[in-house]
Amino acid sequence: MNSEVLTAKLARREGRQVESAEELLHRVSGALGEVERRYGGDEAAVRRWTARYRALMEENRFWPSGRILNNSGTRQGQLASCFVLPLSDDFGSVFDTLKSAAGCHRSGGGTGFDLTPLRERGAPISTAEAGGASGPVSWLRLFDAETHVVAQGGKMRGANLASLSVRHPDIMEFIDAKRVVGRLHNFNISVAMDDAFMRAVEAREEIELVGPVPGRKARRIAATEIWQRVCENAWRTGDPGVLFVDAINRANPLLDHLGPIRTTNPCGEQTLYPYEASNLGSLNLAAFLLPDRSGIDWELLRETVGDAVRLLDSAIDASRYPEPRITEMARANRRLGLGVMGYADLLIALGVRYDSEDALGLIDRLGGVIRDSAWQASEALAQERGAYPNWPHSGRPTPARNCAITTIAPTGTISMVAGCSSGIEPRFAPVWNKDVLRSDGVSYADEDLVGELQQHAGLERGEALELLRHKPVDELPLPAHVTAPYRYAHEIPATWHVRTVARWQMYTDNAVSKTVNLPQACGADDVSDAFLEAWRLGCKGLSVYREGSRDRDLLTASHVTREPEPPRQSKRLTGEL
Structure with missing residues (x-):
């Protein structure tokens, strides 16, 4: 401890x-x-x-x-860590939820919202002089501002997640909501995808976007057009993630009584x-x-x-x-x-x-x-x-x-x-810095690997740390059987991150939160592969993080990384999947 x-x-x-x-x-x-x-x-x-x-x-x-x-x-x-609050397509109820969110944030809880019930930008509203609804993303900015204000007066910054159905007419605007670095700083966003949409992506078919107001059908769009935008934005900023709502509700014991679950913490x-x-x-x-x-x-x-x-x-x-x-x-x-x-x-x-x-x-x-x-x-x-x-x-x-x-x-x-590794994540790096507690963060080293160097190579602690900062694990003066288990976040192929999520999900009632770490030089097609595999393996959702894709990383390894490349386009995104 x-x-x-x-x-x-x-x-x-x-x-x-x-x-x-x-x-x-x-x-x-x-x-x-x-x-x-x-x-x-x-x-x-x-x-x-x-x-x-x-x-x-x-x-x-x-x-x-x-x-x-x-x-x-x-x-x-x-004592609760997280909440989900409802949003309905009514001006007064949105502000009622805003008040509830402030109460949750004030007590240290995080909140999740499904924006799908909110009518699309430009849809008719009852106020005669108005030009139409402002759309879900505009309300998202209001909740982001509330979180910022409440956090300034409290002990910790609030956290939020917003999701939107992939079939909502404003889905493209939502996917782009965090494309500018620093925008909606207090929110994660996720696109809620059903199995029929995922099959349409695989078959390169169109889907119909339908507004929340009954009878308002917006337009048809290629499923791959939405998919490509999701993957490119996730490559650039880490958002959006994906929620597989049918997988969530197949495991929901109260589906028949309370209806489907639509979002998460x-x-x-x-x-x-x-x-x-x-x-x-x-x-x-x-x-x-x-x-x-x-x-x-x-x-x-x-x-x-x-x-x-x-x-x-x-x-x-x-x-x-x-x-x-x-x-x-x-x-x-x-x-x-x-x-x-x-x-x-x-x-x-x-x-x-x-x-x-x-x-x-x-x-x-x-x-x-x-x-x-x-x-x-x-x-x-x-x-x-x-x-x-x-x-x-x-x-x-x-x-x-x-x-x-x-x-x-x-x-x-x-x-x-506890002094242990986080969740089901691999260890991040042999030597790393975590942006917490102090202005310059807290430095960590893999003490087990340091001990191996001291035992097998006869190094002093300082010498071992210096070696870890400048050499990859497979070049350390250690036997191969000793270094074999030391696998770090960016050395592990994305498919193994996803397989790990899927395997734990088999035994988990709720869902699995884990970062799929991607190297800085990967492309948007690698994001696509990870999301598709997660769906095929029965995950309830997934998020990815490409190294260096945000203005400030919580965890940083001591080694120097390459400049990011533009996202590669592939047949998996623009044509065949």
Whole structure:
């Protein structure tokens, strides 16, 4: 546990007094343990679960999200990391949602919006003197401004995601919304694509754009024209990503009762209904390595999953949400976001390459154990605390406490606290800088590789670091079997990034958030290949990031990169796919 990061990022402050790491763990575990009283637990039960929750963190096995760590046991008490808020084609309701968004951002939560219900630019509106509707993108700028203003007065910058159906008449304007660097700085954007559209891309057919106002058909357009624009913009700026809405709803247990889910939280891992919220937390997979590094302590992993599910479920009850509609929806579905981090660390410790069949096999074992243990814990909680209210509509034969449990989230802050690799990402580089905490960022080195150089090459630490800054891994004075597992983000082919997402998705109730890192010299056709493969493999969505495609990267490797080339056109984009 990195106490310095924990207190710098998540400790409570009153004047000059800063909460210690010890006090933070006491506050968080105590507040969540107190939930036992709501379900008839006595003082002994409260003490028992308080101690178990604290042990999860002290032993570095599981960390709840920053919102839970920062806000548990405080007057604010808002513990959800993310929300989805509705937008309807009505002037007053848009501003009602704007107010709700400000409340979510003020408490540290991120928000997702589906813009599809908003009528297209120029469509008739009731105000006689108006020239027509301004379109979804104009409203997007309003929400971006709100986020900026609220962030200036709060502790952290708000985050948002906006999605738009690929069949909306303003889809091209939406795809281009972030083409200018710095525009809509507080938003990620994603295009919501259905299977029929994807088949039209493969067959080079046209689709019909249809306005949200009934009966307003806009025009027909080649599916590949939209696809090409998506891929070129993703190559240039990292936006838009893609959401595969049919894949999302094939796994949605409440589809028949509540209708389709249409969008996600800001990073794409939580597929949420309007007014639904979710709390997050992640298992540190590296913590379950056996002491002799021969394998995984599966029993400890199963036990930890069960305790983590109970902690996250208790956080729903302990949370004070920004408004009653969110409280009602959160408690009706009781959706959790139990994820993992430290995956790359575990692979290296076991001597497994990230881009290998052995890694996929390990995902099968890890994913299956986590999924099964999580649902067993939820079913046990349902017997103890009651099933979630919408369970009778889910089609699930056994009562469960939660409509969905597992997710794969990015774990920026809590992976720094745990001292492990983020989410299911590979390690970024042998030596890198992260743009956090200080104005010049924080420098990191792959300490395992540094240790290998010290052990096998007899180098001092400073000498090892200098070598890592100037030589690729395959040129280090180390045996090939030692360097084989050390695979970094930009060395891994895009297809293996996508295959990793798809394999984890097989065991994940919600969705998987992972960056597909692309080298600076790649082309837009490489983006196209990644998106197509993600759809074919059953992913619920995907985003890509080409090195150097934004004005400021959060992570930067120490090596020098080449100037970007213009996006290459290929038959896959302009003709055959």
